[in-house]
Amino acid sequence: MPLKMSRDELQTFLVKAFPQVSDDFEVLTVNDAQITVRMAVSDRNLRPGGTVSGPSMFSLADVSIYLAILSRIGPKALAVTTNCSIDFMRKPESGRALVATARLLKLGRVLAVGDVLIYSEGGGQPVARAGLTYSIPPERA
Numbered sequence: 120m121p122l123k124m125s126r127d128e129l130q131t132f133l134v135k136a137f138p139q140v141s142d143d144f145e146v147l148t149v150n151d152a153q154i155t156v157r158m159a160v161s162d163r164n165l166r167p168g169g170t171v172s173g174p175s176m177f178s179l180a181d182v183s184i185y186l187a188i189l190s191r192i193g194p195k196a197l198a199v200t201t202n203c204s205i206d207f208m209r210k211p212e213s214g215r216a217l218v219a220t221a222r223l224l225k226l227g228r229v230l231a232v233g234d235v236l237i238y239s240e241g242g243g244q245p246v247a248r249a250g251l252t253y254s255i256p257p258e259r260a
Contacts, residue, residue, distance in 0.1 A: 120226065122151065123193040129154075129186050136196050144182050149190050153222040156183040157240065160216050171211045171246075176237055180205065180249035183221035184233040188253055191226055195256065198231070202252040211246045212239035229255055 124132065126146045134141040147155040156179065158164075164175040181200055188198055211217060218238050225232040230252060237247040 120151075120191050122149065122190050124190045125149065128194075129190060132189065132194050133182075133186070136194075140178070140182075144179070146186060147218070149186070153220055154183060154187040154190060156186060156219045156221070158182075158217045158219070160211075160214075169213050171217060173205070173207060176207070176211075176217065176247050177203065177205060177249070179217055179219045179237060180221070180235040180247070180251060183219040183235050184223075184231075184249075184251045184253060187221045187223050187233055188226065188231045188255070191223065192255065197256045198253050200251060201230075201254045203249060204251075205247055205249040207247050209244060209246050211237075212242055215242070216240040217246070227255075229257065231255060 126149045129146045143159055145157045147157050158179040164171050166172040218240050219235050221235040223233045232252050235249040236245040238245055
């Protein structure tokens with residue numbers, strides 16, 4: 120399925136639909152195979168011990184799959200997460216942003232399934248892996 124939204128269109132949509140978090144996320148690349156999204160990490164993302172919190176990594180995975188879906192179906196703000204499973208594999212490197220690479224495994228009429236790998240920016244090994252399922256609302260007549 121060809122792309123229906125470009126990198127710039129996705130970033131603009133994020134700013135308009137989710138202004139409360141749009142400063143945290145930057146769409147780096149998007150193509151037919153995957154999307155890459157960067158999340159700036161600040162003190163509010165850290166848990167005791169200086170590591171990035173699980174909820175922050177969930178946010179990155181969730182936003183990445185959401186944008187991957189929108190890149191294919193267009194700007195439909197009502198698509199929602201129905202399932203998420205995350206494996207935390209290693210501690211993210213301190214003082215670095217996180218970068219997610221997301222790909223859609225299945226994009227149907229009502230469900231989308233995707234996979235996300237999260238890395239410390241510049242790092243070679245993933246720090247987390249997430250699998251997400253999204254519900255896509257039906258078109259209204």
